[in-house]
Amino acid sequence: MSLLSYFFGSKPKTASVAKERLSLIIAHERTSNRAPDFLPALQKELIEVISKYVNVGLDDIKVQLEKQDNCEILEVNITLPEQPQK
Amino acid sequence: MTRVIVITSGKGGVGKTTTSASISSGLALRGFKTAVIDFDVGLRNLDLIMGCERRVVYDLVNVINGEANLSQALIKDKHCENLFILPASQTRDKDALTEEGVEKVLKDLSHMGFEYVVCDSPAGIERGAVMALTFADEAIVVSNPEVSSVRDSDRILGILQSKSRRAIEGREPVKEHLLITRYAPKRVEEGEMLSYKDVQELLRVPLIGVIPESDDVLQASNQGTPAIHLKDSDVATAYQDVVARFLDEDRPLRFVSYEKPGILKRLFGGK
Ligand SMILES: Nc1ncnc2c1ncn2[C@@H]1O[C@H](COP(=O)(O)OP(=O)(O)O)[C@@H](O)[C@H]1O
Ligand SMILES: [Mg+2]
Numbered sequence: 202m203s204l205l206s207y208f209f210g211s212k213p214k215t216a217s218v219a220k221e222r223l224s225l226i227i228a229h230e231r232t233s234n235r236a237p238d239f240l241p242a243l244q245k246e247l248i249e250v251i252s253k254y255v256n257v258g259l260d261d262i263k264v265q266l267e268k269q270d271n272c273e274i275l276e277v278n279i280t281l282p283e284q285p286q287k
Numbered sequence: 288m289t290r291v292i293v294i295t296s297g298k299g300g301v302g303k304t305t306t307s308a309s310i311s312s313g314l315a316l317r318g319f320k321t322a323v324i325d326f327d328v329g330l331r332n333l334d335l336i337m338g339c340e341r342r343v344v345y346d347l348v349n350v351i352n353g354e355a356n357l358s359q360a361l362i363k364d365k366h367c368e369n370l371f372i373l374p375a376s377q378t379r380d381k382d383a384l385t386e387e388g389v390e391k392v393l394k395d396l397s398h399m400g401f402e403y404v405v406c407d408s409p410a411g412i413e414r415g416a417v418m419a420l421t422f423a424d425e426a427i428v429v430s431n432p433e434v435s436s437v438r439d440s441d442r443i444l445g446i447l448q449s450k451s452r453r454a455i456e457g458r459e460p461v462k463e464h465l466l467i468t469r470y471a472p473k474r475v476e477e478g479e480m481l482s483y484k485d486v487q488e489l490l491r492v493p494l495i496g497v498i499p500e501s502d503d504v505l506q507a508s509n510q511g512t513p514a515i516h517l518k519d520s521d522v523a524t525a526y527q528d529v530v531a532r533f534l535d536e537d538r539p540l541r542f543v544s545y546e547k548p549g550i551l552k553r554l555f556g557g558k
Binding site: 220230 | 433437438441442478479482489490
């Protein structure tokens with residue numbers, strides 16, 4: 202550390218980097234680690250129902266539970282296959 | 288009514304055992320009949336911190352296996368009238384702690400009139416840590432202002448909210464408190480360390496106190512005296528404040544800001 206930066210304190214603020222990184226990873230892990238046990242079963246049953254009508258596979262359905270403040274949001278994302286033009 | 292308090296963190300070496308020793312001593316000093324249990328099976332340490340290592344005859348696993356009864360295994364603390372220590376076993380058998388066994392020990396302590404039972408959790412998120420928090424009414428989550436510790440604290444909060452009896456039975460959730468230890472106000476001031484406000488904002492758990500980083504903790508453990516008993520020590524005062532807040536008394540935060548030494552002091556040194 203140079204004498205100048207000692208007196209004027211121009212060191213990078215690593216604490217704010219730490220906070221930024223933590224807020225991202227914690228938010229991510231909260232949604233993935235705290236997913237309730239029924240999510241995989243729900244996903245499986247949804248696929249069974251939907252595949253009666255359209256041709257979808259296991260990877261085409263994403264089920265996610267997100268927590269925002271006081272409410273939980275169940276997000277179901279279904280990617281439909283491209284329909285061949287009749 | 289007995290209140291069960293777990294001291295937990297996920298990460299190791301953050302100050303759980305130091306905190307368990309001081310908080311249980313603090314509660315006993317306030318007149319509450321208190322027991323402190325070492326759940327760190329295989330790595331018994333609380334006995335050393337409490338200074339009772341040479342009086343250990345039986346341990347938690349002996350009691351669970353019916354090889355000793357509870358009153359034989361409980362060690363009376365040498366500093367506080369109302370405090371008893373239940374040491375961990377040195378066995379390497381990780382399955383030695385059973386849920387039924389732990390539940391029975393806690394029930395028996397309750398029948399013996401204990402008002403507080405403090406559970407010193409091992410590190411990790413495996414069986415031992417889960418056992419320590421299963422029956423908790425309150426949890427003190429110990430965190431250092433450091434990335435891996437904060438992340439692990441968040442993991443353990445998730446486990447409290449899913450695996451504790453209170454959570455499983457849908458009762459009122461475990462009351463959570465955040466305790467930040469090994470805090471260095473100077474480094475926070477210089478932007479090198481997460482502030483207690485940062486940590487609290489990230490974890491979103493009510494703050495019960497901040498314990499400064501201090502050489503006194505080593506002095507205390509060298510002698511087998513819980514840090515809360517030290518004279519003229521910021522750490523002791525900070526732990527007394529934590530106990531007071533735990534008992535719903537109002538205490539402003541101390542030891543969280545750094546007084547910059549004047550320019551002369553900076554040039555000529557001094558602490
Ligand atoms: N406030 C503090 N200041 C300085 N050192 C501390 C402080 N709290 C704990 N320590 C030290 O950190 C180490 C780990 O503490 P310990 O209580 O055994 O943690 P854990 O039970 O979480 O593994 C010990 O060497 C202890 O002396
Ligand atoms: Mg420990």
